[in-house]
Amino acid sequence: MGAIATTVEEQIKKLTDRGMVLDWGEDKAKEVLLDIGYYRLGFYWNPFEIDKDHNFEKGTKFSDVVQLYYLDVDLKNILNKAINRIEINLRTQLIYIVSNEYPQYPTWFANKKVMHSKFVDEFPKYYDDKFKDKNKPIKKHHANYPNDIYAPAWKTLEFLTFGSIYSIFFSLKDEKIKYLIAKYYGFKSVKTFQNFFQTIIFIRNICAHSGLLYDSNTPKEISTTPFFKFNNNNKHSLDSAIKVILYFLEKISADRKGIIENEIISLFDNFEQNEVLMKIIAEKIGYIKK
Structure with a gap:
């Protein structure tokens, strides 16, 4: 007990x-x-x-514990804003690029000519009556087109989770299309793009569900990349994951990347006079001020 x-x-x-x-x-x-x-x-x-x-x-000190808590909360709020922008952009590019590669298949996400069979076979579990009823545009689509099994990709994918968007990308049969999407964000390697994508999902889930962020390490090693250097060569640290987020954000909007990066720097700077918290920021988060 x-x-x-x-x-x-x-x-x-x-x-x-x-x-x-x-x-x-x-x-x-x-x-x-x-x-x-x-x-x-x-x-x-x-x-x-x-x-x-x-x-x-x-x-x-009790005050240091509470300040660490609010550091974690504030950092989650900052990263949430960045990840939300990235999520919308990734979703948009996936829908746009694949839909234009297969204009004859508006529901390409459920077509075995486009997607691996396992994903297509399991998709009805997610696209059920509850899903249709919960999302008004989907419900309206089926009211207008009762014979359609699914609404087209540009409607359906807007209501899937970020993790499902990754699964759709991963389940695409044509590696050339995967490469087109990865190339849009400056990647030459689809594998590295997928690794970065998974890193963002990992941090997103912590932020969205009020998890413990400051002490987080990515379960998978972040891929070596020419885009940035890892502090202390730590490819699992939160600081390295933040670098991944900022990289994606810069590809979408350099201005937004600058704003988010400055917010993070300012947040950490608030604790410059607190040796206890600065040690945690350096050792747990892996952040080193330039």
């Missing part, structure tokens, strides 16, 4: 017994714990723990 629920007073006692300094005072600590939650905030005091009993390094 797991641990039982505790009161906020008991939570504070646990923290102080383990060595946490309530530098903002006990009342503020209660306010924060009742706002963010003891369990969620625990992910942000993990870097300060020194043993299996979860004792804290001497001098660990």
Whole structure:
């Protein structure tokens, strides 16, 4: 049986017994714990723990834990804006390029001449009555064209998840079409493009679902590329993933890339006077200021 629920007073006692300094005072600590939650905030005091009993390094401040939490929240918000722009653009290019390669197949995503059989066979599981009812343009299409099994690609793909968009790209039979899409973003290698695409999806899912970002490492090594250098040659770090996001964004809009990059730099600069957080930014995120 797991641990039982505790009161906020008991939570504070646990923290102080383990060595946490309530530098903002006990009342503020209660306010924060009742706002963010003891369990969620625990992910942000993990870097300060020194043993299996979860004792804290001497001098660990409650304020540093909370500031790390908000650093993570703010960084997710910044990256969300960038990834949303990339997602729309990738979706648009996939629809445009493939639809114009196969104008005779408006529902090419469900055609075995275009797509690998496995994807086509599994697609009805996603394009069900719930999907049609939830997305008004799709519902309207089937009301107007009741004999159509699917709405055309330029309608259907707008309502699929970002992960599904990747699956569609991956499941295309014609490698030349994959290359055309990759080439649009400056890639000579489809494999590297796919690797970057997967990296963006990984970070997107963390940001979209309020996951833990600052401590994230990509499960797959980011491909070596001439586009940028990896800090400390770390091809899994969050900083390296951010470089991937900024690369894509620059291909879409250099102005937007500049804005997002400056927002990230400014966010990290806010903690220049805090040695504790700057160490986490360098060691956990992998960021090194130019």
